[in-house]
Structure formats: C-alpha cells, structure tokens
Amino acid sequence: MRIIPFLLSLLITAALIFFLDNQWGKLPPLGKFLSPQHGIWQNAEPVNKSYTGELSLPGLKERASVYFDEYLIPHVYANSEVDACYVQGYLHAKFRLWQMEFQTFAAAGRLSEVLGPGEDNRILKYDRSMRRLGMVDAAEKAVVKMEEDSTTKRDCDAYTAGVNDYIRNLKSGELPLEYKLLNYQPEPWSNLKTALFVKYMAFDLAGRDNDFEMTNAKSIFSKEDLAKLYPAVVDSADPIVPKGTHFMPPGFVPKPPATADSLYFSNRDSLTATEMKPEKSNGSNNWAVSGKKTLKGRPILCSDPHLSTNLPAIWYQMQIRTPTYNVYGVSFPGAPYIVIGFNDSCAWGVTNAGRDVRDYYAIKFKDNSRREYWFNNAWRTTEQRRIDTFKVKGQPDVYDTVAYTVFGPVMYDPSFNGFANATSDHSYAVRWKAADSSNELATFGRLQSAANYDDYKEALEHFKCPGQNFVFASKSGQVAIWQQGDFPAKWKGQGLYVMPGEDSSYMWQGNIRPEENPHMILLDDEPNRGFVSSANQVPVDTSYPYFLGSDFPPYRGLEINRRLAQMNAITPADMIKLQTDNYDVFAEMAKPLLLRNIQESKLDDAGKGYLNQFKLWRLRNDTAEQGPVIFKYWWTHLQEEIYDDEFAKSTLPLMRPFESTLLEALLKDSTYSFIDNVNTPEKETLQQVVTTAFMRSVPDLIQAGKEDKLAWGKFKDTWARHLLRLPALSRMHLPIGGGTHCINAAKQFHGPSWRMIVQLTDKTEAYGVYPGGQSGNPGSPYYDTFVDKWAAGDYYPIWVMDMGEMRDKRIKWTMHLKPGNQ
Amino acid sequence: MKFLISTLLIALLSFVSGLYLPWWGVALAAFLVSALVPQRPGLSFLSGFLALFLLWALLAWSIDAANNSILSKKIAEILPLGGNPYLLIIVTAFVGALVGGGAALTGSFIHRRAR
Numbered sequence: 001m002r003i004i005p006f007l008l009s010l011l012i013t014a015a016l017i018f019f020l021d022n023q024w025g026k027l028p029p030l031g032k033f034l035s036p037q038h039g040i041w042q043n044a045e046p047v048n049k050s051y052t053g054e055l056s057l058p059g060l061k062e063r064a065s066v067y068f069d070e071y072l073i074p075h076v077y078a079n080s081e082v083d084a085c086y087v088q089g090y091l092h093a094k095f096r097l098w099q100m101e102f103q104t105f106a107a108a109g110r111l112s113e114v115l116g117p118g119e120d121n122r123i124l125k126y127d128r129s130m131r132r133l134g135m136v137d138a139a140e141k142a143v144v145k146m147e148e149d150s151t152t153k154r155d156c157d158a159y160t161a162g163v164n165d166y167i168r169n170l171k172s173g174e175l176p177l178e179y180k181l182l183n184y185q186p187e188p189w190s191n192l193k194t195a196l197f198v199k200y201m202a203f204d205l206a207g208r209d210n211d212f213e214m215t216n217a218k219s220i221f222s223k224e225d226l227a228k229l230y231p232a233v234v235d236s237a238d239p240i241v242p243k244g245t246h247f248m249p250p251g252f253v254p255k256p257p258a259t260a261d262s263l264y265f266s267n268r269d270s271l272t273a274t275e276m277k278p279e280k281s282n283g284s285n286n287w288a289v290s291g292k293k294t295l296k297g298r299p300i301l302c303s304d305p306h307l308s309t310n311l312p313a314i315w316y317q318m319q320i321r322t323p324t325y326n327v328y329g330v331s332f333p334g335a336p337y338i339v340i341g342f343n344d345s346c347a348w349g350v351t352n353a354g355r356d357v358r359d360y361y362a363i364k365f366k367d368n369s370r371r372e373y374w375f376n377n378a379w380r381t382t383e384q385r386r387i388d389t390f391k392v393k394g395q396p397d398v399y400d401t402v403a404y405t406v407f408g409p410v411m412y413d414p415s416f417n418g419f420a421n422a423t424s425d426h427s428y429a430v431r432w433k434a435a436d437s438s439n440e441l442a443t444f445g446r447l448q449s450a451a452n453y454d455d456y457k458e459a460l461e462h463f464k465c466p467g468q469n470f471v472f473a474s475k476s477g478q479v480a481i482w483q484q485g486d487f488p489a490k491w492k493g494q495g496l497y498v499m500p501g502e503d504s505s506y507m508w509q510g511n512i513r514p515e516e517n518p519h520m521i522l523l524d525d526e527p528n529r530g531f532v533s534s535a536n537q538v539p540v541d542t543s544y545p546y547f548l549g550s551d552f553p554p555y556r557g558l559e560i561n562r563r564l565a566q567m568n569a570i571t572p573a574d575m576i577k578l579q580t581d582n583y584d585v586f587a588e589m590a591k592p593l594l595l596r597n598i599q600e601s602k603l604d605d606a607g608k609g610y611l612n613q614f615k616l617w618r619l620r621n622d623t624a625e626q627g628p629v630i631f632k633y634w635w636t637h638l639q640e641e642i643y644d645d646e647f648a649k650s651t652l653p654l655m656r657p658f659e660s661t662l663l664e665a666l667l668k669d670s671t672y673s674f675i676d677n678v679n680t681p682e683k684e685t686l687q688q689v690v691t692t693a694f695m696r697s698v699p700d701l702i703q704a705g706k707e708d709k710l711a712w713g714k715f716k717d718t719w720a721r722h723l724l725r726l727p728a729l730s731r732m733h734l735p736i737g738g739g740t741h742c743i744n745a746a747k748q749f750h751g752p753s754w755r756m757i758v759q760l761t762d763k764t765e766a767y768g769v770y771p772g773g774q775s776g777n778p779g780s781p782y783y784d785t786f787v788d789k790w791a792a793g794d795y796y797p798i799w800v801m802d803m804g805e806m807r808d809k810r811i812k813w814t815m816h817l818k819p820g821n822q
Numbered sequence: 823m824k825f826l827i828s829t830l831l832i833a834l835l836s837f838v839s840g841l842y843l844p845w846w847g848v849a850l851a852a853f854l855v856s857a858l859v860p861q862r863p864g865l866s867f868l869s870g871f872l873a874l875f876l877l878w879a880l881l882a883w884s885i886d887a888a889n890n891s892i893l894s895k896k897i898a899e900i901l902p903l904g905g906n907p908y909l910l911i912i913v914t915a916f917v918g919a920l921v922g923g924g925a926a927l928t929g930s931f932i933h934r935r936a937r
Contacts, residue, residue, distance in 0.1 A: 001933070005863070013849060013921070013924030013925050016920060017846050020917060032844070034878075034913065035845035035848075036881035036882045037845070039845065041881065041882050041885045041886070044885050044892065044893040046889060047890050047892070726900060728899035778892075778896055779896075
C-alpha cells in the first residue's frame with residue numbers, strides 16, 4: 001500500500017465529496033443536487049408518468065379511490081368524511097408538499113431558517129414581524145378551539161395523518177425540488193401547521209391597515225386637509241347592501257373616551273416604524289343572480305378571489321365524494337375541505353370584507369427593561385414576556401423578547417422598528433382580531449354538506465376572522481350574501497390612528513352582533529334586484545350604525561352592479577364574459593375630466609399624437625391597447641403634481657390618498673386646494689397641472705415605445721410567480737389584460753386566483769380555471785397546465801364525476817387506496 | 823480488458839449503490855472496484871472518471887428525454903447554464919466523474935506499485 005499517495009488522494013476525494021454534499025451560498029450541494037438517482041433529475045417526471053396504482057395506507061379506515069382526470073384533477077371517492085380528509089391530506093402532500101410547508105414557515109416567522117436573513121435582514125425582519133404580531137400564539141389558540149369541535153378535530157387529525165403518511169414514505173429522490181434547492185427536509189405535519197396556514201390567510205386578508213401612516217398624516221396636516229386627503233366616504237361607491245337599506249338600531253353603542261379629542265384626534269405625535277403589509281389588492285369579486293335573471297330560471301353563482309398569482313398556485317382543485325356529500329371546488333394545500341366550490345345542492349364563494357380589525361396602542365414603559373407599563377394610573381407588569389428564537393440559516397441564532405400588554409403583544413419597540421432604518425424609543429402594542437381564538441375551518445367543513453340557506457347560515461357562524469363576504473346560491477332558488485366575521489364595534493374614528501395605551505378607555509368595547517352584519521337575502525316572493533354581489537367595496541351606506549373605516553375600493557363593485565342590473569336571461573357564457581371583463585370604470589370617470597382640462601395647444605407633435613390615441617381609447621384594458629398605458633402615466637404624474645409638494649415636506653412614512661379620493665375631489669371641486677404647488681409663488685390651476693402631468697408623460701411614453709412596452713399587456717407584465725421568486729420556475733410575461741379597477745383584476749403578480757361559475761340547474765353546469773396547475777413540481781407537465789387558458793380568459797368545463805363514470809375516457813389514472821400497513 | 827471490466831464494474835456498482843445509498847455511494851463503488859481490480863493509478867482514475875461520467879450522463883439524458891427537458895431547462899437557468907439542458911447533463915456527468923475518478927484513484931493506492 002502506498003500510504004502517502006493514498007492518504008492524499010483520500011483527503012482530496014473526501015474534501016470533494018464534502019464540498020459537493022453541502023450548500024455554499026446560493027449554490028446548492030451539487031453532488032446531492034445533480035445525482036441522477038437522488039437529485040433534481042428525479043423530479044423530472046416522465047411526461048407520460050402514470051399515477052395508476054394500488055397503495056396501502058396505514059391511516060385509512062376503509063377502501064377509497066382517486067380518479068385523476070386528464071388535468072390531474074382528483075375525483076376522490078371515500079366511504080367516510082374522515083377518510084376523505086385523510087386522502088385530501090395525502091394528495092396535498094403528494095402534489096404540493098413544499099408549498100404547504102413553506103407557507104406555514106412564512107406564517108410562523110421561520111423563513112430565515114430556510115432562506116437566511118436576506119438582504120438588509122429583510123427576511124429576518126419579516127420573521128420578527130410575524131412572531132411579534134402573534135401568529136404562532138394565534139395558531140396555538142386556534143388549535144385548542146379546533147380540537148374542541150369534535151368534527152374539526154376528527155377531520156384535522158385525519159388530514160394530518162394523511163400528510164404524514166406521505167412524508168414518512170418519501171424517498172430522497174421524491175423530495176420536492178425546492179427542498180433540494182434550499183437543502184432542507186420536511187418536518188412532520190401537525191394540526192398546528194394547519195392552524196398556522198389558516199392564520200396566514202387571516203394575515204393576508206386582515207393584516208393590513210394604515211394606522212401608522214395616518215397617525216403621521218395627522219401630525220402634519222390640518223384637520224381640514226386630513227378630511228380632504230382621507231375622506232371617510234367614497235361618493236361613487238355602490239355598497240354591497242344597496243343604499244337606502246334600513247338597519248336595526250345598534251345593539252351595542254361604543255362610547256368614545258372622554259379624552260378622545262385632546263389625546264387622540266388632536267394628538268400630533270408621529271412615528272417612524274415601517275410596517276410589513278400584505279398585498280393591498282387582496283380583494284375579490286363574487287356575485288350570484290337569482291333564477292329570475294337567468295335563461296334557465298336557476299341561480300348562477302360566480303366567485304373570483306384575487307390573490308397573489310403564485311406558482312405553485314394557492315389552490316388545489318378537487319372533487320370529494322362521501323356518502324354524506326359530493327363537493328367540488330378548490331382547497332388550500334395545508335388545510336382540509338373545499339374552500340370555494342359547490343355540492344349537489346348549493347354553491348358558495350368568498351371575497352374579502354377588508355374591515356379594519358387591527359389597531360395599535362402607544363405603550364409607556366417604565367424603563368428599558370420593558371417589564372412594567374403605565375395603565376389605568378398605575379405601573380402594571382407585562383402580562384407575559386416571550387423570548388423568541390430565530391434559527392437563521394448559516395448564522396447564529398437570533399433572540400427577540402416580546403412583551404405582552406393587556407392590548408396584545410408589543411409589535412414595535414426600541415429593539416424592533418419594523419422595516420424602518422431609523423430606530424425609535426416608542427413602543428406600540430397591537431390588538432388584532434385574528435389573535436382571538438376561533439375555528440374558521442368549521443365553516444368550510446359544514447359548507448361541504450350544506451343543503452340549504454339555513455345550513456349555510458349555520459356554517460358561517462364559526463367564521464370570525466378574516467371577515468369575508470360569503471355569497472350563496474342553492475338549487476332551490478335561494479340567493480344570499482353575508483358579510484361574516486367578528487367585527488369590533490368602534491366609535492367613530494376609533495383605530496384610524498395609533499391610540500393612547502395608558503388606560504382602558506381606548507380598548508375595543510365589544511363586537512357588532514352577528515345578526516347586524518351586512519347581508520342581503522333574495523326571497524322569491526318579494527320584489528328585489530335579482531342579484532347579490534361584492535367586490536371589496538364598502539358594505540353599507542352611511543346609515544349603518546357602526547364605524548367602518550375607509551379603505552374600500554369602489555370601482556369593481558360599481559361596474560359589477562351596473563352590469564348585473566342590466567343583464568337578463570343570463571347564461572354561464574355571459575358570466576364568463578363578465579368575469580373576464582377588462583372595462584376600466586375608473587378611467588371612464590377620469591377620462592372626461594382629463595380631456596376637459598388639457599391645454600392641447602401646449603403640446604408638441606408627439607404629445608398630440610398620444611393625446612389623440614387617448615381620446616380614441618374605448619376604456620378597455622385589453623392587452624394590445626395603448627390607452628391604458630397613457631392613462632397610467634398621466635394619472636401617476638397628476639398625483640405627483642398635486643401631492644408631491646405637500647408630502648415631500650415630511651420624511652415620515654405616509655400614505656398617498658387613494659386614486660378614488662383624488663378623482664372625486666377633482667370632479668367635485670376644480671379648485672381642490674392641493675392643486676396649488678406650495679413651492680411656487682403662483683397659484684396653479686387644474687388645467688395647468690393636468691397639462692404638465694401629460695407633458696411629463698410624453699418622454700415616459702416615448703421610452704416605453706422604445707422598449708416595446710406601449711401595449712398594456714406588455715406594460716403591465718403579469719406573471720405566475722414561483723414562491724421563491726425565481727424567474728426560471730415562474731411563468732412570465734403572460735398576455736392578459738385587465739387591472740386594478742377592472743373586473744378582471746389581473747395585475748403584475750396578483751389577480752384572479754380561481755375563476756368559478758356555477759349554474760345551479762338540476763345537473764350542475766360549472767366552469768373554472770386558475771393560474772397554475774395541479775402539480776407543484778416544476779418538473780411536471782402539470783405544473784402550469786391552466787396558465788395559458790387563464791391568461792386568455794378561457795375556462796375549463798368542470799366535470800363532476802358520477803359513480804357510473806368510472807370508465808369514462810376522461811379518467812387517465814386510478815389510484816386504489818386500501819387500509820393497512822405499507 | 824482490465825480497464826474495460828473495471829470501468830463497467832464501477833458503473834454497475836455505482837448504479838446499484840444509488841438504489842440504496844446516498845449519492846456519495848458512487849465513491850464507495852469506485853473505491854471498492856479499483857481496490858479489487860488492480861490498475862495503475864492513472865488508469866484507475868480514468869476508469870472511475872469514465873464510469874461515472876457515462877453512467878450519470880446516460881441516466882440524466884434518458885430522464886431528460888422522457889421529461890421533454892421541462893425541468894432541465896429551468897435548472898439550467900438557475901445554476902446558471904444559459905438554460906441549456908445538454909450543458910446541465912454534462913455538468914452532472916462531470917460532477918459524478920470527478921468523485922468517481924477520485925475515489926478510484928484512492929482505491930488504486932491500496933496496491934503496491936505495480937512491478
């Protein structure tokens with residue numbers, strides 16, 4: 001034996017293997033990653049891969065079958081509800097494991113564990129925000145509540161077992177691609193992870209407010225200006241419950257604190273904390289029309305939740321049939337049940353209520369240890385001090401101490417100022433409705449087997465947060481909408497700004513009684529408008545006896561109601577046209593105003609050319625249109641011309657007025673005081689700023705033309721984006737029109753996430769499409785199956801498979817599942 | 823002849839190791855074969871290198887063909903290899919080959935210097 005060469009060679013080979021077995025920076029462990037029998041090649045599924053087979057699953061009680069159709073949509077036949085949940089967990093894990101776990105990591109503030117701290121510690125800051133907000137506490141409380149309900153507990157246990165039975169037998173080659181990219185392993189699933197996912201949706205949909213920005217605005221602007229910049233009411237809005245509806249006298253009248261004027265409304269404190277916010281447009285459209293308005297004389301229900309257009313998609317489509325129900329729709333990988341869908345009797349859909357259920361309180365701590373704070377004229381010990389540990393990939397652990405007050409956890413304090421660069425010596429506690437214990441899943445569990453309006457109503461009672469507009473229609477002709485959730489009854493202005501936290505008078509005093517929540521039920525024997533709808537607009541007019549806040553986009557709702565009112569003898573095809581409509585109602589109102597005020601004589605030839613194009617624009621945001629691009633630049637520069645001078649005076653985090661605010665202000669008052677540029681001696685007019693804004697748009701438009709971005713579709717550039725934001729795993733540059741104010745609310749990374757149309761005829765006729773595919777594996781041909789049709793505004797007819805159709809040629813694969821040991 | 827047998831054996835054993843062991847099982851296979859079938863170090867290295875290069879290239883290529891390059895194009899963008907599936911196959915084969923070659927070389931030193 002040649003010792004020295006042997007040792008040398010051994011050392012080099014061992015070092016090489018060590019190098020290739022570990023991750024270096026962004027480079028995955030190349031040996032593990034590229035090995036054809038272990039690494040990513042194993043994720044490259046044969047395009048004709050068969051899913052047919054027989055499997056023994058330990059957690060199954062009786063035999064079950066899964067029939068996969070040509071789109072890899074499973075049609076599950078189970079002999080019990082509990083087996084159905086088990087199989088659903090198994091399928092979610094089989095097709096979406098990485099995504100479902102990653103989302104719970106995001107919910108639990110654990111992203112830096114797998115992604116590292118991020119540039120400028122952004123990921124770590126995100127994690128700290130999630131923990132401080134109390135996401136994990138909220139999920140733990142939710143588990144207790146879920147497990148109190150024997151049905152939810154049974155179903156969640158089965159779901160968890162299904163996920164874990166899949167994970168347990170996962171071979172290293174079958175590990176989803178993203179685990180290999182980031183070099184980590186899945187953890188066992190648990191009911192807590194399911195609860196974390198539910199809370200993640202609560203954060204996404206009810207974790208947004210502008211309290212800090214509004215507090216800063218209050219410190220800068222006069223009361224008169226504040227009212228002009230952030231009015232409480234949008235005049236053009238058409239509420240969910242029609243104007244003029246009579247409301248019961250309030251069951252609970254919250255009392256404004258005696259000090260509200262002096263310590264709250266007139267307080268001029270400002271703050272620097274910068275919040276992490278979920279997407280502003282997490283909205284949605286839904287509506288249902290009664291049989292009186294349809295060709296077939298039966299209701300049609302449409303649901304269209306707007307969420308981030310992620311890959312793998314947020315939704316997983318499936319049919320589940322048990323002896324007690326036969327339900328079809330979309331589910332959340334990470335939770336049992338169908339969330340939006342229909343059964344043999346009825347259909348339901350949701351939109352976000354967008355009510356403000358998160359408020360902040362300024363806390364006065366005795367000293368830097370933050371163990372005591374001033375409350376009700378005494379120093380009070382913090383209710384709890386939690387030390388959070390953050391495992392940070394590639395770095396030592398990070399610790400964070402979170403103090404709890406009577407209001408809730410302290411979100412920002414001298415040790416954590418959100419995403420702001422500046423530190424602050426102030427502390428703010430957060431009161432968030434989603435932190436209260438509740439069991440939202442119970443709603444979906446019960447909706448699956450709902451037979452009529454009463455069942456729907458009973459199912460809704462379990463839903464507390466995030467507040468949602470549940471639209472409902474049944475084969476028996478019932479049509480209804482309820483804005484459902486636990487909403488605090490607030491005195492006027494409560495929670496608009498950060499509130500004093502030194503006494504109990506600013507706390508939430510009670511909830512609005514559930515029966516007072518905005519709703520509309522269409523009864524056959526009463527005259528009514530024949531439809532219900534919601535699109536995140538304000539739910540009621542000003543006669544509603546409670547304070548609602550003001551962040552409600554008006555335009556989609558306006559257009560939907562206007563169109564539905566005109567439509568008759570409606571067919572599903574009409575609904576497809578409506579749901580994918582690119583008409584811009586905001587532009588319809590703004591265009592005449594702009595054209596009335598533009599001083600054409602000041603424009604050069606290029607400007608005149610664009611202006612002519614804008615004049616000819618028929619207000620549709622279709623992909624090839626240039627009008628929307630001209631309008632976008634023009635309006636953006638107009639906002640700058642009007643507000644920049646006032647807002648640039650402050651470096652504090654501020655919120656610009658909503659587009660609807662500026663438009664309505666200018667329509668009402670052409671001498672709107674903010675038009676004047678405070679930095680110039682002269683007094684600018686509306687004509688001047690409109691013209692200047694247009695002239696500033698011309699170079700932008702010329703540039704866009706050079707970059708081939710003058711067509712709206714190219715300018716807007718919609719993606720179905722991978723959760724890790726890797727372009728290679730995303731579908732980029734999708735040719736789809738629409739936009740923020742259109743019914744087809746497709747934006748760059750956000751938009752219609754599940755378009756569904758259900759006609760409740762004896763044999764249900766339904767259509768659906770979502771921007772993704774059934775498989776979460778980027779190496780599967782089913783990763784992005786539906787994306788192109790989605791972008792084109794096309795739908796897939798939904799096939800509710802019947803018992804007798806097991807030999808139908810649409811079934812490509814059959815998985816027979818039997819109980820037993822593997 | 824010895825070279826051919828050694829190369830084929832390494833490839834075969836590496837493939838079998840892949841069914842039961844983590845990815846570095848290929849190093850054990852190359853080491854073992856080259857320890858059992860004495861060759862000059864240079865030739866041993868070449869056997870291991872070639873065996874793994876061919877094995878991994880062949881496996882990756884056949885998987886890629888069945889997958890219509892859906893995934894390899896994406897991975898070749900992430901790595902980054904200009905989105906070229908063939909480049910990814912070559913890189914894959916080369917990574918395996920280096921390990922195979924190194925392990926075979928190490929194994930060859932078990933023997934005394936030949937003659």
